[in-house]
Amino acid sequence: MRRAHRIVVLLVAVLVLGGVALGATLHAADRAAEKDRVQAGGPEVRSGDVVLGTPGRAVFRNMAWGPHRDELTSVPEADPSGPRTASGVRCLRFHSDAGTGVCLQAVHGALRDGYRAVVLDAHLRELRRYALAGIPSRARVAPGGRVVAWTVFVSGDSYAGGSFSTRTSILDLRSGRLDRSLETYRFFLDGKEHRAADLNVWGVTFADDDHFYATVATGGRTHLVRGDRAAGTLRALHTNVECPSLSPDGTRVAYKKRVAGASSDAPWRLYVLDLRTLRETATAERRNIDDQAVWRDGHTLVYSLPGDYGSDLWTVPADGSGRPRTLMEAALAPAFTPVRRG
Template identity: 80%
Template sequence: MNRAPLDRRNRLLILLTAVLLLTTVAVGATLHAADRAGEKDRARSGGPAVRSGKVTLDAPGRGVFRNMAWGPHRDEIASVAADDPSGPRTASGVRCLRFHAAGGTGVCLQAVRGGLRDRYRAIVLDAHLRELRRYDLAGIPTRARVSPDGHTVAWTVFVSGDSYAGTAFSTRTSVLDVRTGELDRDLEAYALFLDDRPHKAADINVWGVTFADDTHFYATVATGGTTHLVRGDRESRTLRALHENVECPSLSPDGTRIAYKKRVQGASSDAPWRLYVLDLRTLRESPTAERRNIDDQAVWRDAETLVYSLPGDYGSDLWTVPADGSGAPRVTMTAALAPAFTGRS
C-alpha cells in the first residue's frame, strides 16, 4: 500500500540528484573555460605583471598611473618603482578614466555604469586613495590636474563632441578648492582678455588646466577659430591670453616653461598636433624630437623630461622625450596612461 509514495519519493530524489550533478558539471566547465580563456589572454598579451596591493600618493620613489594591461586590474590606479617603470605593478582597486596626483591629493574621473547611458563623476582622493569629495560631471572626462601642494584640483569634460581634432565640440572645465569645497563649475564664467582687452563671445571653450599654485594656473581657451594659452587667476576670476596656438599646456617644475600640443601646418586634420615647449619669459617656442601626433596633456617627469601617451597594443603606452629638443623619443612604460610624478606638472 505504501510503495507508490515511496517510488515517487525515490524518483524525485534521483531527479534532484541528476539536476545537481548536471549543474555542477556545467559550472565546472564554465569556470574551466574562463580560466583557459584568461590564460590565453595573458599569454597573448604578454603584458606587465600586476598584483593587488596598497597604493599611496605620497610614497617616495614611486610613480602612479592608470594601468591599461588586460586583466582584472585594467583601468585601476597602480604604482611602480620610479627607477624601474617596466617592473612589477601594484594595483589599488580604484578605477579611473582620467587621473592626476600631486601633494598627496588625487583626482579620479570615473564612469558610472548602468541605466540607459553611462554617467561620470569626479572623485577627490587623499594620499591613501580614500574619497574626500565627489561631484557629478556634465560630460565625458578628458583632462585632470592637481596643484603642486594638493590644495586645488581641476577637470575638463566634453559636454558635446568627443575630440579636440575638429571644431564641433564643447568643453566644461571646473576648478575646486579641496580644503573649502569652493567650486568654480565653469571657467567660461571668468573674464577673458585678448590683447589686454575684454573679449566676450558665445564660442569660448576652456580646457587643459595646469597649476602654478593654488591661485594661478594656465589653460587653453578657444574662440574665433584660434586657441590661446591663458594665465588664470582664481581671485580676480580672469583669463589673460599670452600666446596663440597652444593646447593642453603643462607647466614645468620651475614654472618657466610650458609643454603643449601645437597644430602644425601641413599635418593631417585627424593628426594635427606636435609636442612643443614654450619659454614663458621670451615666448619663444621650440619643437621636441617627437615628430608624431600627440593628443595628450604631457607631464614633466623632471625639469628635463616630458612624458606623454601614444596609442599602443593595450590602448596606450607612455613615452619620454627631452624637453630641450635633443635626443629621441623612447617608450618608458607599456600599457599605461595618466602618469603622475613628484613635483609639479
Template identity: 70%
Template structure:
C-alpha cells in the same frame, strides 16, 4: 502519447536546452578569465597598497587587459616597465600632487553612462565627489594639493576637429568651493575685455602660488594659452596656438601640443615647449602627433601617452628639443611621479 507524457518530454527538452546555454556561458566565462589572468606579453599586475606619498614611485592608470584594467597602479619610478601593484580604484583620467588626487570616473547606468570627479586622499580614500557633465579628458592638481581641475567633452569627443565643446572646472579641495566652468571668469584679450558665445576652455595646469593657472582657450576657430587668476577670476591671453599646456616644475616653461599646418586633420599636433619669459617656442624631437597633456618628469624631461596595443603606452622625451622619444611603459596612461 497522453498529455502528461507530452508535458514531461517538453520539460526534459527545455532542461536540456538550459543546460547547454549554461555550459556555453561558463565556457566563455572561463576563456575570458584565462585571457584576463594571462595576457601574453602583458605587464604583470597584482593587488596591493598604493599611496600618493610614497617617494620614488610612478602612479598611473593601468591599461593592461585583466582584472586590474583601469585601476590606479604603481611601479618604482626607476623601473616604469616593472611589475605593477594595483589599488582597486578605477579612473579614466587621474592626477595627483602633495597627497591629493583627482580621479575621473564613469558611472555605468542601465541606459547611459554618467561621469564624476572624485577627490582622493593620500591613501586613495574618497574625500569628495562632483558631477562631471561629459566625457572626461584632462585632470590636474595644484602643486600644493589645494586645487583640482578637470575637463570634459560636453559636445563631440575629440580635439582633432572643430565640432566639439568642453567644460573646464576648478575646485578648492579644502573648502569644496567649485567653479563648474571657466566661462564664468572674465576674459582679457589683447588688453580688453572679451566676450563671445563660443568660448571653450580645457587643459588647466597650476602654478605653485595657489593663485595662478594656465589653460587653453578657444574662440573663433583659434586657440590661445591663457593665464588665469583664481582670486581675480580672470583669464588673460598670452600666446596663440597652444593646447593642453603643462607648466614646468620651475614655473618658467609650458609644454604643449601645437597644431602644425600640413599635418592630417585627425593627427594635427606636435609637441613644443614655450619659454614664458621670452615666448620662444622649441619643437621637441617627437615626430608623431601627441594628443595628451604631457607631464614633467623633472625640469628636463617630459612623459606623455601615445596609442598602443592595449590603448596607450608612455613615452619620454627631453624638454630642450634634443634626443629622441623612448617608450618607458606599455599599457599605461595618466602618469604621476611622487617625489
C-alpha cells in the same frame, strides 16, 4: 571480500579522491594567482596597496588587459617596466600631487551611465565626489594638493556645430568653492576684455593654488592663458597652444601645437614654450600628440601614444635634444613623485 579489507579499500579511495580534489583546488588557485600576476602577455600586475605621494614611485592608469585594467597602479620610477601594484580603484583620467588625487570615473547605472569626479586622499579613500556633465578629458592637482581641476567634453552648445565643446571646473578643497565653468571668468585678449559665445576653456595646469595656465579657444584660434582664481580672469599670452603643462620651476610650458602641413587627422606636435621670452622649441617627438604631457622632472616630458593595449607612455627631452623612448607600455595618465635629495 572480508569486511576489514573493504574498509581499507574504501579509505584508500577516499584518500585518492581527496588528493585529486585538493590538487585540482591548488591548481585552480595557482592559475588564478597567475592570472592576477600576468595579463594577456603584458606587464606583471598584482593587487596591493598604492599610496599617492610616495617618493620614487609613479602612479598611472593601467591599460593592460586583465582583471586590473583601468585601475590606478604603481611602479618604482627607477624600474618603470617592472612589476606593477594595482589598487582596485578605476579611473579614466587621473592626476595627483602632494598626496591628493583626482579620479574621473565612469558610472554604470540601472537606467543610464554617466561620469563623476572623485577626490582621493593619499590612500585612495574618497573625500568628495561630483557628477560630471560630459566625457572625462583632462585632470590636474595643484602643487600642495589643495586645489584640483578637471575638463569634460559636452554636447548641446548651439555654437559648437560639429566641433567639440568643453567644461572645465576648479575645486578648492579648503573652502569647498567649486567654479563649475571657467567660461564665466573674464577673458582678456590683446589687453582688452573679449566676450564671445564660442569661448571654450580646457587643459588647466597649476602654478599655485590661485594661478594657473590653460587653453582658451574662440574664433577658430587657441590661446595660452594665465588664470587668476581670485580675480576671475583669463589673460591671453600666446597663440596656438593646447593642453599646456607647466614645468616644475614654473618657467616653461609643454603643449601640443597645430603645425602647418600636417594632416587634419593628426595635426599636433609636442612643443615647449619659454614663458619669459615666448620662444618655442620643438621636441624631438615628430608624431601626432593628442595628450596633456606631464613633466617627469625639470628636463623630461612624458606623454601617451597609441599602443597595443590602447596607450603607451613615451618620454622625450624638453629642450629639443635626444629622441623619443618608450617609458611604459599599457599605461596612461601618469603622476610622478620624485625622490627629493638634500
